[in-house]
Structures are given as structure tokens and as C-alpha cells.
Amino acid sequence: MLPDKDGVGGGGGQGTMGEDSSVTLFREYLRLRTVHPEPDYDAALRFLDGIAEELGLPIKKIEVCPGRVVSVMTWEGTNPSLKTILLNSHTDVVPVYQEHWKYDAFAAVKDSEGNIFARGTQDMKSVTIQYIEAVRRLKAEGKKLMRTIHLMFVPDEEVGGHKGMETFVKLPEFQELNIGFALDEGLANPGEAFTVFYGERNPWWITVRCPGNPGHGSRFVENTAAEKLRDDRVNPATRGSHDDFKVHVCDFCSRVCHRLNTSECFTLGDVTTVNMTMVKGGVAYNVIPAEMDVSFDLRIPPTVNLQEFEEQIKQWCKEAGEGITYDFAQKHMNQNMTSTDESDPWWNAFSTTCKAMNMTLEKEIFPAATDSRFIRAVGLPAIGFSPMNRTPILLHDHNEFLNEQVFLKGIQVYERLVVALANVPAMTFGEI
Ligand code: MET
Ligand SMILES: [Zn+2]
Numbered sequence: 001m002l003p004d005k006d007g008v009g010g011g012g013g014q015g016t017m018g019e020d021s022s023v024t025l026f027r028e029y030l031r032l033r034t035v036h037p038e039p040d041y042d043a044a045l046r047f048l049d050g051i052a053e054e055l056g057l058p059i060k061k062i063e064v065c066p067g068r069v070v071s072v073m074t075w076e077g078t079n080p081s082l083k084t085i086l087l088n089s090h091t092d093v094v095p096v097y098q099e100h101w102k103y104d105a106f107a108a109v110k111d112s113e114g115n116i117f118a119r120g121t122q123d124m125k126s127v128t129i130q131y132i133e134a135v136r137r138l139k140a141e142g143k144k145l146m147r148t149i150h151l152m153f154v155p156d157e158e159v160g161g162h163k164g165m166e167t168f169v170k171l172p173e174f175q176e177l178n179i180g181f182a183l184d185e186g187l188a189n190p191g192e193a194f195t196v197f198y199g200e201r202n203p204w205w206i207t208v209r210c211p212g213n214p215g216h217g218s219r220f221v222e223n224t225a226a227e228k229l230r231d232d233r234v235n236p237a238t239r240g241s242h243d244d245f246k247v248h249v250c251d252f253c254s255r256v257c258h259r260l261n262t263s264e265c266f267t268l269g270d271v272t273t274v275n276m277t278m279v280k281g282g283v284a285y286n287v288i289p290a291e292m293d294v295s296f297d298l299r300i301p302p303t304v305n306l307q308e309f310e311e312q313i314k315q316w317c318k319e320a321g322e323g324i325t326y327d328f329a330q331k332h333m334n335q336n337m338t339s340t341d342e343s344d345p346w347w348n349a350f351s352t353t354c355k356a357m358n359m360t361l362e363k364e365i366f367p368a369a370t371d372s373r374f375i376r377a378v379g380l381p382a383i384g385f386s387p388m389n390r391t392p393i394l395l396h397d398h399n400e401f402l403n404e405q406v407f408l409k410g411i412q413v414y415e416r417l418v419v420a421l422a423n424v425p426a427m428t429f430g431e432i
């Protein structure tokens with residue numbers, strides 16, 4: 001194989017047609033259809049079993065809920081009593097609109113520029129394979145690490161983690177892993193820098209239920225369900241009498257948007273967003289419905305007072321009309337953040353290693369949600385990091401891709417990070 005301009009390409013051996021074997025493995029994994037709503041988790045488990053066997057590492061499977069298995073591959077350190085390092089990744093991916101893709105979203109086509117197209121190239125099958133390949137190379141070099149490394153592969157992150165990490169962190173099998181520090185997914189960065197995440201916005205998924213008077217669709221009926229979520233009241237009896245929920249949300253959003261656009265120090269992770277994502281209700285054209293439901297995806301930064309925020313939602317409901325209630329499909333309340341102070345031994349090992357590789361880091365709050373929130377909620381430090389610079393952010397989007405050179409560089413990054421983290425000296429408190 002000819003070395004590329006960054007000198008990347010060695011280390012992984014050659015697969016088909018001169019392709020680096022790590023890239024070949026990545027593309028194989030991308031072809032597994034672990035896509036919602038019915039992810040083929042069995043295929044992923046078989047794939048991971050095969051890898052564990054190749055690497056000579058034990059793999060443990062924990063069925064956290066029926067049909068939902070977490071697997072943990074373990075590379076034991078020379079001092080297994082010390083706190084361990086967790087390399088976490090989820091195996092599921094979000095659905096695609098195939099008609100908007102250039103290629104089959106599960107074919108892992110590589111174009112002439114080395115861009116690999118598939119669902120999961122960024123979120124987060126790349127990271128899974130990068131962890132594996134970094135460990136494979138370190139083992140092949142005969143490296144011995146002080147702390148134990150756990151590679152954890154989790155289902156159902158993309159549907160809220162209820163039957164995945166949220167349940168698993170509460171099980172004794174999780175405790176037994178004796179984790180000291182965790183790495184999980186981050187986001188691509190279109191520039192030269194790499195983004196790292198030390199906290200996340202809290203996801204709140206809310207359905208607002210608007211009851212109302214039913215009746216014949218030809219009549220003027222007062223106090224209907226629909227008018228409570230409309231801002232152009234059709235009923236002259238109630239038009240303009242109070243603000244509906246959507247108006248409150250829109251006002252709120254434009255204030256946030258203004259703040260985001262006028263302040264240079266804000267990123268998306270620093271502000272609250274509210275999006276209306278579903279509207280449900282009605283049975284027939286000519287029957288005024290007894291209830292209309294409207295659902296919202298809210299993302300709230302860890303700096304916001306959650307109690308006060310919920311009070312505001314209550315107030316909006318009250319002002320929007322009679323009998324309006326809301327319930328949560330997702331209500332994450334924990335606001336733990338991970339230290340990125342240079343005095344913190346884990347962060348210090350992470351940032352020093354990146355600096356030694358001439359990588360610039362941009363520290364941010366993750367704008368969406370990852371399984372890190374469950375890890376932080378049980379009091380463990382976690383950093384969200386996917387080593388993808390010079391890459392547009394395309395997670396959950398059409399034509400998600402990752403360039404193979406960026407992918408290969410990421411393996412080298414993890415090789416260094418894993419060594420540095422596994423060799424963080426024993427801490428005076430709690431470890432010795
Ligand atoms: C809120 S559950 C997490 C699902 C997905 N990762 C998202 O942020 O939307
Ligand atoms: Zn993800």
C-alpha cells in the first residue's frame with residue numbers, strides 16, 4: 001500500500017484490493033442492518049463475538065431486557081484492581097429515507113475520494129471499529145496496559161436507551177466493571193479541530209393533550225381541542241382570547257434563536273431548543289375531535305433550572321385553555337458534567353495526549369443526547385468524542401459519510417488515548 005499524504009495507512013494490514021483491513025472491517029459492520037424500528041441485533045452480536053475470538057478477548061453478554069443484550073469485551077490490565085476505562089458505543093442506527101441517498105445506505109460504498117457512505121458511518125459504527133482496531137494494534141505490538149479496558153456495545157441508544165444503557169447502569173454487572181472513566185460518542189467537526197463533549201443537554205419529550213368539545217364538523221363549536229393548538233383561531237367566540245401553547249413555544253424559540261445568533265460564545269449546546277415533532281388526533285373529516293395531542297422535543301442545557309422550566313410549561317398549558325395536560329415520554333433530570341480541568345487526572349491524560357498529536361480540542365455541551373448521560377448520572381466521568389475532523393456533521397442525515405483517511409487517523413488517536421488513560425497512575429483516594 002502506498003502511504004497517503006498524512007502518512008496514515010499502516011498498521012491495519014491490507015484487505016481486499018489494497019484496502020486497509022480496518023476499513024474493510026468497518027464497511028462490513030456498516031452492512032449489518034441494525035436499523036430501527038427492527039434492528040438486527042443478532043447480526044451485531046455475532047459480528048462482535050467473531051472479533052472477540054480473533055483478538056483473544058473474553059466477551060460477556062448481559063440481557064438487560066428481553067431481546068436487548070449488552071456485550072462487554074475486556075482486555076485485562078496488569079493491575080486489575082484499579083478503576084477501569086470504558087470505551088462505549090451503541091450498535092443501533094436511525095432509519096433512512098433511501099430515496100434521498102446517492103447509494104444504498106447499507107452498502108457502504110466507497111467513492112473515488114475514499115468517502116464511505118452508509119448509515120452509521122458517523123453515528124457511531126466508526127467509533128466502534130476504531131476502538132476495536134486500536135486495541136487490536138496495541139495487542140499485536142505486545143503492549144501491556146495497567147488498567148483494564150472494557151469495550152461495551154449497547155443496543156437501543158437511538159430510541160432513548162430505556163432498554164439499553166439506562167437499565168444497564170443500574171445492574172450489578174455494571175458495578176462489577178469498576179469503571180473509573182468513560183469515552184462515548186461525539187460529533188464530527190467540519191474544521192481542523194476536534195470537538196469534545198463534557199456534558200449534554202437534557203432531553204424532554206413532552207406530549208401536550210388538549211381536550212375539547214366535540215360536535216358536528218359543520219358547526220361553530222366553542223372550546224375545541226384543535227383551537228388550543230392553533231394560533232389562527234377559526235372560532236370567533238374564542239379568537240384572540242388567550243395564547244395557545246404553540247404561540248408560547250414559538251415566542252420562546254425566537255428569543256433563543258436571537259440569543260444564539262447574537263452571541264459569539266454560544267453553541268447549540270448552550271441554549272434550549274423546542275421543536276414540535278408530532279400532531280395527533282381526529283377520527284373523521286366531519287367530527288370535531290374530543291382530543292388533539294401535540295408532541296415536542298425539548299433539549300435543555302445543564303445550566304438551566306429544570307424546576308423553573310417545568311413551571312413555565314405548566315403556565316403555558318394553563319394559558320392555552322381549559323383542561324390541557326402534558327406527560328413525558330423522556331424526562332432526563334441529571335445535570336452532571338465531567339471535569340475538563342487540567343488538574344483532573346483523566347482529562348489531563350486525554351488532553352495532553354491530544355496536544356501531543358497536535359490536535360486542537362473544542363470543548364462543548366453535546367446538543368443532542370447520548371448514553372453518556374446515564375454514565376454521568378451514576379457519578380462517573382464521561383467524555384463524548386468521535387475523532388472526525390474535516391467532516392461535515394451528517395449524523396441522522398441523508399448521505400451520511402466518513403472519509404477512510406479520517407477514519408484511519410482516528411484509530412491512531414485511540415491507540416494513543418487508550419494507552420494514556422490505561423496508564424493514569426493509581427489515585428490516592430479510592431484506589432490505593
Ligand atoms: C433523547 S434519546 C437519544 C436519542 C438520540 N441520540 C437523540 O439525541 O435524539
Ligand atoms: Zn449515536
Ligand SMILES: [Zn+2]
Binds near residue numbers: 395
Ligand atoms: Zn444518533
